[in-house]
Amino acid sequence: MLKSWRWFGPKDPIGLEAVRQTSATGIVSALHHWPNGETWPLEEILDYKEKIEATQGLKWEVIESIPVVESIKQGKPDRDEWIDKYRNSLKNVGKAGIKVVCYNFMPVLDWTRTHLQWPLPTGGYGLYYLKKALIAFDIFLLKRKGAESDYPEAEILAAEKWLHSQGDSEINQLIQTLIAGLPGSELGFDIESFRKEIEPYKDITLDDYRSNLSYFLNAILPTAEEAGLSMAIHPDDPPFSILGLPRIISTQEDLTHLFSHHPSPSNALTFCTGSLGARPDNDIQPMWDQFASRVAFLHLRNVSLNEDGDFWEDDHLAGRANMSLLIQAILKEEERRGQEIPMRPDHGHHLLDDLMRSTNPGYSLIGRLKGLAQLEGVEEAIKALNTSKGF
Numbered sequence: 593m594l595k596s597w598r599w600f601g602p603k604d605p606i607g608l609e610a611v612r613q614t615s616a617t618g619i620v621s622a623l624h625h626w627p628n629g630e631t632w633p634l635e636e637i638l639d640y641k642e643k644i645e646a647t648q649g650l651k652w653e654v655i656e657s658i659p660v661v662e663s664i665k666q667g668k669p670d671r672d673e674w675i676d677k678y679r680n681s682l683k684n685v686g687k688a689g690i691k692v693v694c695y696n697f698m699p700v701l702d703w704t705r706t707h708l709q710w711p712l713p714t715g716g717y718g719l720y721y722l723k724k725a726l727i728a729f730d731i732f733l734l735k736r737k738g739a740e741s742d743y744p745e746a747e748i749l750a751a752e753k754w755l756h757s758q759g760d761s762e763i764n765q766l767i768q769t770l771i772a773g774l775p776g777s778e779l780g781f782d783i784e785s786f787r788k789e790i791e792p793y794k795d796i797t798l799d800d801y802r803s804n805l806s807y808f809l810n811a812i813l814p815t816a817e818e819a820g821l822s823m824a825i826h827p828d829d830p831p832f833s834i835l836g837l838p839r840i841i842s843t844q845e846d847l848t849h850l851f852s853h854h855p856s857p858s859n860a861l862t863f864c865t866g867s868l869g870a871r872p873d874n875d876i877q878p879m880w881d882q883f884a885s886r887v888a889f890l891h892l893r894n895v896s897l898n899e900d901g902d903f904w905e906d907d908h909l910a911g912r913a914n915m916s917l918l919i920q921a922i923l924k925e926e927e928r929r930g931q932e933i934p935m936r937p938d939h940g941h942h943l944l945d946d947l948m949r950s951t952n953p954g955y956s957l958i959g960r961l962k963g964l965a966q967l968e969g970v971e972e973a974i975k976a977l978n979t980s981k982g983f
């Protein structure tokens with residue numbers, strides 16, 4: 593695996609010299625300073641690449657992400673203009689020699705959690721999705737029309753009770769966490785603007801939303817092919833509909849639909865074990881087996897679930913996905929291709945000195961470093977066991 597690390601640009605509290613010490617050689621980044629939806633000029637890309645690669649040993653391997661604007665997602669009349677800008681960005685990315693672009697097609701919100709500092713049993717903190725908090729937000733804070741009909745009575749009561757047990761600052765924190773924008777999402781809202789933003793989705797069905805993605809892909813995949821790019825879509829996180837918004841890249845069936853309708857070799861997948869794993873009926877192994885050849889980028893992390901529909905980010909080697917078996921399968925796929933697949937340790941716990949430094953939620957230094965070291969250890973062990981040489 594090509595070990596890489598997500599870097600949020602010059603403002604990232606974890607600088608490139610620090611990344612250099614993690615054993616990652618690939619950088620995953622984006623022009624975070626560039627206005628959403630506007631074409632990425634070639635000079636900007638080259639300039640940013642030069643900044644990254646000025647740290648010896650690092651290379652900008654993957655773009656995460658070029659965000660897809662709401663006009664495209666909602667299929668608005670002006671979407672073609674935005675698609676043209678997107679295609680121009682892709683052409684420029686291709687010229688700059690970067691081969692993988694990660695993006696997502698989640699409406700309005702990118703990845704979503706209810707708690708960013710959930711205490712771990714061993715100390716330190718992790719990310720958590722508490723279903724009743726999400727329901728409480730939806731019904732009692734956002735007051736979304738018709739939200740009550742999305743949940744069983746007992747869950748609504750539990751959510752209400754939970755909300756009453758929370759103080760003002762916890763409630764404000766919940767609102768912030770859900771809609772103020774997590775790292776990489778590029779957008780943030782308050783309750784009023786969020787209500788406006790999700791309003792159009794009441795008229796957009798799953799099928800409409802699928803055709804909006806298809807329309808986008810039909811327009812950009814030929815450009816991506818010409819530019820030699822893999823467009824690695826990121827699965828929905830969490831992989832189910834939240835707040836009444838459609839989600840269409842959540843299950844094995846969704847992915848089958850995506851790749852059968854768009855067989856272009858540039859149509860690719862970001863295999864995110866944590867996102868896919870947050871749904872009990874998603875089995876990681878058959879998903880890998882079916883889509884391995886489409887995987888252009890790996891997000892390795894692990895989640896655990898409970899029966900209440902909550903999930904939390906576990907150690908990279910604990911949780912639902914059997915990482916060792918997955919890495920074994922990844923190495924097989926790499927051998928078949930004769931090429932490494934870029935991987936990054938996704939989301940780390942906030943551990944030890946992480947608590948003294950203000951880093952992006954999920955993007956800690958020590959937590960991710962631990963994850964990377966564990967994953968690398970598994971990889972090395974498998975490789976060593978495969979060569980039957982003595983020691």
Ligand code: DNO
Nearest residue numbers: 657694695696702703776826
């Ligand atoms: C979260 C990330 C996502 C991801 C986007 C891709 O930590 O995995 O924000 O970057 O969904 O567009």
